[in-house]
Amino acid sequence: MTETAWQRRTAPASTTELEHVDAWWRAANYLSIGQIYLQQNPLLREPLEAEHIKRRLLGHWGTTPGLNFVYGHLNRAIRDRAQRTLFVMGPGHGGPSGVACAWLEGTYTERFPDIGQDEQGMQRLFRQFSFPGGIPSHAAPETPGSINEGGELGYSLAHAYGAALDDPELLVACVIGDGEAETGPLAGSWHANKLLNPAADGVVLPILHLNGWKIANPTLLARIPEAELVALVRGYGHEPIVVSVGADDEDPMVSHARFAEALDDALDRIAQIKSDAAAGALEQRPAWPMIVLRSPKGWTCPDEVDGKAIEGTWRAHQVPLAEVRENDEHRRLLEEWLRSYRPEELFDERGAPRPNVLGAAPAGELRMSAAPVANGGELRRALALADFRADAQQVDPSERGAHSTGSTAVLGEWLASVLRDNPDTFRIFGPDETASNRLAPAVYEATDKQWNAETLPVDEHLAPTGRVIEVLSEHLCQGLLEGYLLTGRHGLFNTYEAFVHIVDSMFNQHAKWLESARKIEWRAPVASLNYLLSSHVWRQDHNGFSHQDPGFIDVALNKSADVVRVYLPFDANTLLSTADHCLRSTGYVNVIVAGKQPQPQWLTMEEAIEHCTRGLGILPWAGTETEDRPADAVLAAAGDVPTLEMLAAASLLREAIPELSLRVVNVVDLARLQQEHQHPHGLPDAEYDRIFTLDKPVIFAYHGYPWLIHRLTYKRAGHEQLHVHGFLERGTTTTPFDMVMLNELDRYTLAIDVIDRAGLAESHGAARRSFIDARDRAKAYTREHGADIPEVADWVWPGAASGS
Amino acid sequence: MTETAWQRRTAPASTTELEHVDAWWRAANYLSIGQIYLQQNPLLREPLEAEHIKRRLLGHWGTTPGLNFVYGHLNRAIRDRAQRTLFVMGPGHGGPSGVACAWLEGTYTERFPDIGQDEQGMQRLFRQFSFPGGIPSHAAPETPGSINEGGELGYSLAHAYGAALDDPELLVACVIGDGEAETGPLAGSWHANKLLNPAADGVVLPILHLNGWKIANPTLLARIPEAELVALVRGYGHEPIVVSVGADDEDPMVSHARFAEALDDALDRIAQIKSDAAAGALEQRPAWPMIVLRSPKGWTCPDEVDGKAIEGTWRAHQVPLAEVRENDEHRRLLEEWLRSYRPEELFDERGAPRPNVLGAAPAGELRMSAAPVANGGELRRALALADFRADAQQVDPSERGAHSTGSTAVLGEWLASVLRDNPDTFRIFGPDETASNRLAPAVYEATDKQWNAETLPVDEHLAPTGRVIEVLSEHLCQGLLEGYLLTGRHGLFNTYEAFVHIVDSMFNQHAKWLESARKIEWRAPVASLNYLLSSHVWRQDHNGFSHQDPGFIDVALNKSADVVRVYLPFDANTLLSTADHCLRSTGYVNVIVAGKQPQPQWLTMEEAIEHCTRGLGILPWAGTETEDRPADAVLAAAGDVPTLEMLAAASLLREAIPELSLRVVNVVDLARLQQEHQHPHGLPDAEYDRIFTLDKPVIFAYHGYPWLIHRLTYKRAGHEQLHVHGFLERGTTTTPFDMVMLNELDRYTLAIDVIDRAGLAESHGAARRSFIDARDRAKAYTREHGADIPEVADWVWPGAASGS
Ligand SMILES: Cc1ncc(C[n+]2csc(CCOP(=O)(O)OP(=O)(O)O)c2C)c(N)n1
């Protein structure tokens, strides 16, 4: 720890300091309202007229004064303690607050030089807000200092904890909306305080923004007795500091003094815990402080409009005065409201903030809007990645598939080296599935699971610090990883394929963040978010239908092609090569789907690298085409199980119909199937046509829902000849081969389809019938023995040596 | 209330009763292990041999003894009090428990007559479990008494509360895994106790199954001090009853006595609260009891195997002894384990449960596995639905689109009547968006929002009972509705289109449940789950990119065509007709997407009904084709905004190129686009071809991601001529028309595309250029005024009277 971090300050804030905070607060409130309403006359130098008002009034006032209040107070404390701090704004709809504060701090002008700290800049700032061609209404990537857009509520606390990991001197102040607190993801995030380590990680200070209301309803937490709320917070493992401000007749300076004291109290307690932790003197998990801030929603806006209470009610949520262009009385109220902040005391002649406004604000990188961690791409350093070739599976080209290995276990070996070589910038997250997905035991030779709750002698691989974090909340895993990435680090989320749907919406939001961030010059790219989806649809034999769902790929590919990549490596070497590629990349979401069960290994490492580099390609050893005998049919596959079945189908056909010329293709990078203009990875039409032919039947065995392949290829010339087999939403607890049979993805069905599409049904009826019989036999065997028939279970590729 | 409900019983359980419970417990444990391991020799009449063991050992033991324990104890209490009870098993992977208990109660044999209560039946019961052609390993629809499959963890408590709504005499005993409790959805569900009403609704008794472990990790709640756990539970608003059982040297009878007392205590407290509530004597929201049950994971299984601790550790999670076929020592341990339950005391000569096993169990419908509410379809009565024609929007065919109305507001009027006419079988759920989505104010004229937390004078429409439930957790809304439907009632979930992705995975699980349930004869169909997705992608002007996502339709259509329906009504009358249809249906998930903003109204009620009945059709008044002049191009649309833009494009074209013969088609029911064999709603090819033509260009304006339309139609003859415009994942805070322009779905782009595809680019270059100019003008206007250009914003359909 540096000398300065985590200082205690026992002297209470001075009146001057509090006056500065109040000036900040009034200025930020003024600027927030300006953004919502004004397109001209930003400093109210003239009486307010209808034409000064925007034509569409968009934005959310209700949460904003509370956010500005907290921000102003944090500023004082940061300056006082020189405490590096990140601000996470849960109610991201309070976007005007983030913009206002960044402008006051000068960061806005640094990031967007055309928005100066003067009258013209202020007018532009106001005008651009929620305006076509301008900036969004939320705490989006455009907002300096933000890592949490907060449009979809519920992720602030998880983001905050993710940001705090491995940054022991960072304070993350996280404002949580009391409505936001009702969401499942937020409710589940509180327990993250048992995962972080007091010495090795930063500190999250949750501030529950109890303004009492959501959009149109009170919040649950505002409507339970305080004793219950306090018990809840204690139950979460926090020491609550409850503070109420803004009662109707209270002098704001009294509110300020009360909150400043609460905040100092919280920070002093944190300082104490931190120094105990550094000294190794913590006896047990500390009860970190948190603040419950009760304040009126819409605080400082008009009490009443048209006879209805506004301040302190849900009616303040969005735009408290809706008809200011048309309704003179509303406009008068707005003007009064704006002038109540005494703008002339806050902004100088030119329109710049006066010194009193900034009197308590920190400078440089201590400004929360300029916090380097909020632009993590700038801090990110590339991972040190050991050569994955060292973990290669030995594959003898003359005996491909002869040996079975679990691919994720092999990946685990390499990930262990990544963990070792990057001891504070790479983490693995999982919902209690890292062992189930077979990355363990390998990874636990390199690291432990980080756990700061109680431990028992029977525990294995749990430790106060460790590079794997497991908690049975997919939301929390995802949120922690997002927070970790957005502040400049790297990571991997491993989870069951079916249940990654739990975070569909978080993925959507993150992908949108990445997409927006690409267009913002000052945002440097952050490391990609890497998913390893294992325990996939085809091998959930023991868990059944609820665990069988490959649809996340479809969700992922609906997002912008600029930011999404989907990989289906089909053995350990292709998985290693893919993972290495993904861990080097920035700005993407990489979805890797790979099975954990023992499976045949197909490609040598050299072949795997070449294949993955191309993203898709012909497996020459599997087909029978020659220069003189071009392929009669293309057998394509994407995914480990489909490729296995397709290769088995190829071997059946090679034996049964030697004169049939076959081409076998494997696709690792799904986006290659799209056209160049659809996706940066899209294969040029000419190349696609060369591989898939223009007129030969293509039988495609795909890991997921078959229609996805159609939607990726519908503009390709040969699309009419493309016949896709995939998951047909049929499943249960059964054997692996029964699963593929249920979904018509089994080797026999594939081989029959090739026969039919190649027009050989008549001429090769006997072979066709023998496949039907074999399939019936296989099915009957499962019903009798509860296991797969040996001719399937023990099947191995006949060996390229004896083949083409 | 009936005389018998909610009785207090102060006499403690007798030793005989507890012996019966113990016998039940041993029997259920025995039967659970039998399911996991045995395919022969079910009663251990012979020494255990390798061939008696299944070849693949699948299933989860760890949670099972705890579930059986709770079930046995509940039985005693139910019998004692004649208390109608539903059992919700959070850790649904403890499926063997549900099956074992149902078999003991005789329900299994009633439901599946070939599984008798005798040795042969037991053998079949064992064999079928997790066996090909048999039953799933989880508490799936196949399990009598289950409404919660619990494969994807986190929804038990929400399901329990949903089941309890409007059933004031029902007790719902909900076992929550301590791992499950870490999930966001579960963590957010606790506060549902503030939504239910003590007098009008049933009671949920949460039982936290604190067995200490998940798959491979301890649980957080097991590793915090008890004081913290108790505070947490109090913070949730419950009175905790903590009970620990199963310590190493404890006589099971002591464990039984302790838990029986805890359960009686809980039920007596509930009885007291219930009678206070009935007497109107409740002073405030009651602190409902809940039970924390500490027990060893895998309780009663071998302590140690191969030198590793099993009982009471994570290693007991699945199959504690993995090699019983091959390893003699393991097999010996298994036999010892099975015999430790003394099967000969539990099953008679024939193999039926002996009287002592059933001595404390209830009969008839009090058996939890036979609870009628667990087969809600049998209880369901059709809704009383007022004629929606009464709420029709008046549309004058000579002035279509002349008046704008918000369609959801009109739906709200009709829903108000549904609420009135079905005062205890229909509910609306929403995450604080029912007003935002404009169903209110209308619905609040018929009902209130149910709220049993504190209230204030300023509150509006909050009341102790009411038919709308709002809580800012999409998970809780969905879970409550699922629980409500699965127990025989009806409902609607209204939510923002983008954020319905939050429950993608819950939707998946529910759709899978419905799909599986269809094949189970004794499961009567439940009411459909109806989504109203409003505040949709095109009209999130004030919220921006994070709120713009139409992808839920894609997720929905990946599930089985047997259970999913998607509707895109394009005005109020089509919305009314669609909603009426959905509320009458059973066994589906109906997704209705409809905007809330004022929009032109197009069809008369009669036309709307006819159109919705067909699901798609030509709008003759909008096109220009005649018998002699067949259409040169088809202008198709699905969704309200796309239809508006397409109609505007048609009007532009009609004016600019009168000689162009146009057909305008609207699609309300998306599945109509699929083929007959793909979806029950699929349009026969001949009809499709008649509407979309075989060779004319079809310009299709679609609400969501354009590729969905391709994937639905890729097998249609005219597919090559189909050109779809939709959401291209481009968005921000901007004007409505700027949004459609950003995504190339605007009238000008559509009109230009028609010109190009119809080969008129050369001949009608001037018209084409005028559209480009108009588009540029519109764009520039938004940048200047922050609003849409009047020629767009004020555009109205020129009037069918003057048209074709
Ligand atoms: C997951 C989610 N569901 C619904 C919404 C719609 N929404 C926007 S703001 C809001 C109320 C938020 O209340 P709160 O968190 O208390 O914020 P504040 O009162 O500070 O505005 C809701 C429900 C949302 N943004 N995210």
Ligand SMILES: Cc1ncc(C[n+]2csc(CCOP(=O)(O)OP(=O)(O)O)c2C)c(N)n1
């Ligand atoms: C949402 C979700 N994530 C992950 C899993 C994988 N999983 C199956 S069982 C289990 C552990 C459950 O622990 P707990 O709820 O304590 O159940 P019990 O100890 O009673 O078996 C996990 C993580 C799952 N089923 N659902």
Ligand SMILES: [Mg+2]
């Ligand atoms: Mg609030």
Ligand SMILES: [Mg+2]
């Ligand atoms: Mg557990």
